[in-house]
Structures are given as C-alpha cells and as structure tokens.
Amino acid sequence: MTEPRDPLSRPLPTVEMPLLRGQVRAARARRAALLATAGLGLAGGVVLALVGGGEGDAGPEGPELESAAPEAAAAAPREAPEMFVATEPEAPEVPEVPEVPAPAPTIEDESGARRFETTFGQARGFRPALLAAGLSDDESAALEVALAETLDFRRCRPEQRIVYERAPDGRLLLFEYHDQPTSFVRAVWGDDGQLRAERVERELEVRRIARGGTVRTSLGDAIEAAGLGRGVVGVFIEVFDGKVNFSTQARAGDRFRVVVDEERLEGRFLRWGQVRAIEYVGARAGRLRAFYFEERPGRGDWFDEDGRQLRGSWLRIPCRYDRISSPYNPRRMHPILRRIVPHNGVDFAASTGTPVWAAADGVVSWAGPKGPNGNLVSIRHEGGWESHYAHLHRIQRGIRRGVRVEQRQLIGSVGSTGRSTGPHLHFGLKHNGRFTDPMAVLNGPGRLLPPGPRGRFRRERRRLEAALAEVSLGAAPTPEPDEPQADEGLD
Numbered sequence: 001m002t003e004p005r006d007p008l009s010r011p012l013p014t015v016e017m018p019l020l021r022g023q024v025r026a027a028r029a030r031r032a033a034l035l036a037t038a039g040l041g042l043a044g045g046v047v048l049a050l051v052g053g054g055e056g057d058a059g060p061e062g063p064e065l066e067s068a069a070p071e072a073a074a075a076a077p078r079e080a081p082e083m084f085v086a087t088e089p090e091a092p093e094v095p096e097v098p099e100v101p102a103p104a105p106t107i108e109d110e111s112g113a114r115r116f117e118t119t120f121g122q123a124r125g126f127r128p129a130l131l132a133a134g135l136s137d138d139e140s141a142a143l144e145v146a147l148a149e150t151l152d153f154r155r156c157r158p159e160q161r162i163v164y165e166r167a168p169d170g171r172l173l174l175f176e177y178h179d180q181p182t183s184f185v186r187a188v189w190g191d192d193g194q195l196r197a198e199r200v201e202r203e204l205e206v207r208r209i210a211r212g213g214t215v216r217t218s219l220g221d222a223i224e225a226a227g228l229g230r231g232v233v234g235v236f237i238e239v240f241d242g243k244v245n246f247s248t249q250a251r252a253g254d255r256f257r258v259v260v261d262e263e264r265l266e267g268r269f270l271r272w273g274q275v276r277a278i279e280y281v282g283a284r285a286g287r288l289r290a291f292y293f294e295e296r297p298g299r300g301d302w303f304d305e306d307g308r309q310l311r312g313s314w315l316r317i318p319c320r321y322d323r324i325s326s327p328y329n330p331r332r333m334h335p336i337l338r339r340i341v342p343h344n345g346v347d348f349a350a351s352t353g354t355p356v357w358a359a360a361d362g363v364v365s366w367a368g369p370k371g372p373n374g375n376l377v378s379i380r381h382e383g384g385w386e387s388h389y390a391h392l393h394r395i396q397r398g399i400r401r402g403v404r405v406e407q408r409q410l411i412g413s414v415g416s417t418g419r420s421t422g423p424h425l426h427f428g429l430k431h432n433g434r435f436t437d438p439m440a441v442l443n444g445p446g447r448l449l450p451p452g453p454r455g456r457f458r459r460e461r462r463r464l465e466a467a468l469a470e471v472s473l474g475a476a477p478t479p480e481p482d483e484p485q486a487d488e489g490l491d
C-alpha cells in the first residue's frame with residue numbers, strides 16, 4: 001500500500017522551521033488520523049471475512065463424529081487479512097531505505113527538542129531499522145532489549161512508524177513504535193536509568209448510531225447498502241434463530257433497523273463495535289425486536305422486549321456462520337457409496353478463524369486432535385449431554401480436559417483440520433451417549449431477567465427504542481397471509 005519510492009530521489013522533510021506547540025500537536029493528530037484511516041481497511045476486511053462460502057466434510061467412512069459425504073468445495077480461497085496494513089500517505093517524508101543517512105528532524109518545538117519520524121522501511125530487522133532511523137548503536141541495542149517483551153519484531157512491517165525525540169544536547173527523550181491502529185509501543189526511562197517499554201492504548205471514541213433499510217434482494221445486501229458491516233447480518237441470524245429463517249422468510253420490502261456502536265479514533269471511523277438493538281419487520285417474518293444488555297459488566301446477551309433471554313441456556317449456533325452446509329441426518333444416503341451413512345451433527349460453513357463458543361456451561365472432556373475430527377473440543381454438560389466441536393483451526397489457550405467453561409466462552413476457532421475439505425464447524429450433540437440433532441433439541445425458551453436487572457434493562461431498552469425510532473423507513477410491509485397448509489404431507 002505504500003507508494004513505491006525511488007531511494008535515490010530522497011524527499012526532504014516536510015517541516016524544518018520550528019513549530020509552536022499547537023502546530024506540533026496538530027501535526028501529530030493529523031498523522032494519527034491518517035493511521036486511523038488505514039485501520040478502516042482492516043476493519044472492513046475482517047467483517048467481510050466473516051461471510052462467504054464454506055464447505056462440508058470430506059471422507060466417506062464414519063469416524064466417531066464425522067461420517068458425512070464429500071461436499072462441494074465451492075468457496076473461493078479466503079485468506080486472513082493482514083494484521084495491520086498501514087499507509088502513510090502524507091508525502092513527502094523521510095526515506096524508508098536503511099542505507100541512506102539518518103533523517104533530518106521533521107519538527108522542532110520551542111524547547112528545542114527535535115522530533116524524528118520515519119518508517120520501518122526495508123530494514124532487515126528491528127535493530128537495522130533503528131540504526132537507519134538515526135539512533136546510535138547503544139540506543140538501538142538498549143531499545144531492542146527494552147522492547148523485546150512488548151513487540152514481536154518478526155511482525156514489523158515496512159509502513160510502521162518509528163518516532164523519537166532528542167533534547168538539544170542530543171539525549172534521547174522519547175521513542176515510539178507505531179504498529180497498530182489502536183495502540184503503539186513507547187519506551188520510557190525508568191528511575192534506575194533503564195529503558196522500559198509500555199503499550200499505550202489510544203482512546204477510542206464510541207458513538208452509538210442508528211441505521212436502517214429496506215430489503216430488496218437479501219438482508220445481507222440491504223445491510224451493506226445501509227453502510228453497515230456485513231458482519232451485522234450474522235447478528236440478525238443468530239439472535240432471531242428459531243424465530244425467523246432469513247433465507248426462506250425474507251421478502252422484498254421487509255425493513256430492518258439497527259443501533260450499533262461505531263468506534264472512532266482521532267475523530268475518524270475505525271470499525272464497528274457492539275450491536276445494541278436490532279429490529280426486523282417482515283411480511284412473512286412479522287415484527288421482531290431484540291436488545292443487547294449486560295446483566296453483569298462484560299457479560300452481555302440478547303433479550304426480547306420483556307427482558308427474556310432470546311437464546312435459552314444453550315446456543316444452538318456456537319459460531320457466527322454463513323450457512324448450514326450439511327444438516328444433521330441419521331439416514332443420509334451417501335452420494336458416492338450409495339448407502340446410508342449418518343451425519344452426526346450440523347456443519348456450519350464459516351471462514352477460518354471465526355470464533356467458536358461453548359454452547360452451554362460444562363466441563364471440557366476432550367481438547368486436542370482426534371483423527372478425522374481434526375482439532376476437537378468436547379464439553380460435558382449437566383443432564384447427560386455432551387457437545388462436540390470438530391475441525392477447529394485452533395483450540396483456545398486454557399481449554400483442556402477438566403476445565404470448566406461457561407456458555408458463550410471462546411473455545412477455539414473455525415478451521416478445516418482433520419477430514420474436511422474446507423473451513424466449517426462440525427457441531428455434534430450427544431444425549432446419554434447417543435447422537436441427537438442439536439437444531440431440533442436446543443430451542444427451549446430463555447430465562448427472564450430477575451427483577452433488579454430487569455429495571456435496568458427497561459431503562460436501557462427505552463433508550464435503544466428511542467434510537468431505533470430515529471430511523472424512519474416509511475410504511476411497514478403488509479403482512480402475508482399464512483402459507484396454505486393443504487399440500488402438506490403429499491410427498
């Protein structure tokens with residue numbers, strides 16, 4: 001993303017005249033804002049990576065959990081986006097090439113401190129980058145030691161910024177390495193005269209915004225047309241699971257509204273945060289509303305208007321998926337073997353790295369590779385239930401046999417390990433040792449908030465309802481009459 005630059009035509013620094021403090025600050029803010037803009041690309045990439053095709057299991061013969069037929073591996077290859085792809089579009093700037101002499105100070109404030117800025121550039125390592133930036137041998141060595149714990153030198157990228165300041169006598173006053181949109185690493189002098197590194201989080205500004213739209217082709221397209229991340233689709237599917245099936249019951253003319261947190265950095269959009277309220281009014285689906293509420297700090301969930309949890313004590317869907325690529329089917333005719341080979345679970349197509357959550361509270365009974373299941377986590381629950389999560393890309397650190405987990409706790413990420421042709425989660429459920437269909441069994445009503453939190457919930461709900469009401473979308477769609485039931489059971 002960085003502009004290709006000819007190392008021979010080295011541009012001169014932008015500012016060589018002393019600046020007033022305010023101007024220095026403005027210049028810093030401008031740079032930070034540019035950095036934040038670069039972060040926008042990242043947010044978009046992550047959101048888009050959550051949707052897209054997936055594949056089913058491969059392998060004809062029945063391992064313990066998996067006995068699915070090979071399925072179309074139709075998805076385009078999806079790759080995880082770069083951790084952070086920053087650009088520094090503000091040209092001209094100091095060179096990126098290590099061979100050139102140290103950069104001239106870009107800004108000098110009235111105290112005489114000089115500020116230097118450059119990028120990691122094409123340096124072959126962290127120390128060479130520091131030397132190329134104009135730091136001395138001793139300083140570079142000390143910085144490398146101080147930052148070793150805080151910064152992963154192998155992840156340094158050419159466009160990341162190196163910033164430091166020197167006193168008029170040449171002393172190093174400050175060193176910063178800007179590697180992430182929301183934070184950077186700073187080295188400071190301790191009382192003992194040693195350099196110490198700390199990660200400094202930038203202050204995110206969170207704005208609650210409301211948007212809405214009308215469905216023309218699909219909910220996903222409508223959400224995108226409203227300028228929202230496509231990941232919001234997953235929230236609708238997950239929260240209204242069991243109440244509406246968007247792939248069969250969405251109609252052109254249906255409307256939706258969303259209240260969502262927008263995270264901003266230095267006054268610019270960074271990424272979408274927590275979705276707070278969703279509403280869907282459909283000709284077929286009827287009117288649905290859900291509100292996000294934190295009963296305890298950090299433990300939020302979705303509730304209906306009365307304060308009843310929408311998802312019960314089990315998650316039927318333990319990851320944010322794109323589609324069900326293979327349902328539970330104990331009498332599935334194998335397309336190649338031409339005999340009945342059961343599919344002992346549900347396959348959720350999702351991209352590699354998508355978080356997988358524990359479907360209910362329980363104790364981990366297996367965590368590790370297990371033959372065709374690939375990386376497998378199994379959890380034993382009360383009442384003779386056991387849930388299984390197969391083909392994981394990674395198992396979350398700390399998830400091992402005997403560990404207690406809570407519902408919705410992160411246990412790993414979607415992958416394609418074991419006998420699998422593409423990234424998906426195989427979710428299996430056993431009751432007293434026998435496989436059952438999770439989608440049919442796990443749909444009990446959720447619990448009602450107890451009186452104390454329910455009062456808090458009502459106040460929060462009123463605020464969110466007011467925010468939803470700010471989005472005007474015209475007339476509601478006319479409800480469709482119930483579908484005729486006459487032809488039921490004819491085939």
Ligand SMILES: [Zn+2]
Nearest residue numbers: 057068347426
């Ligand atoms: Zn499967």
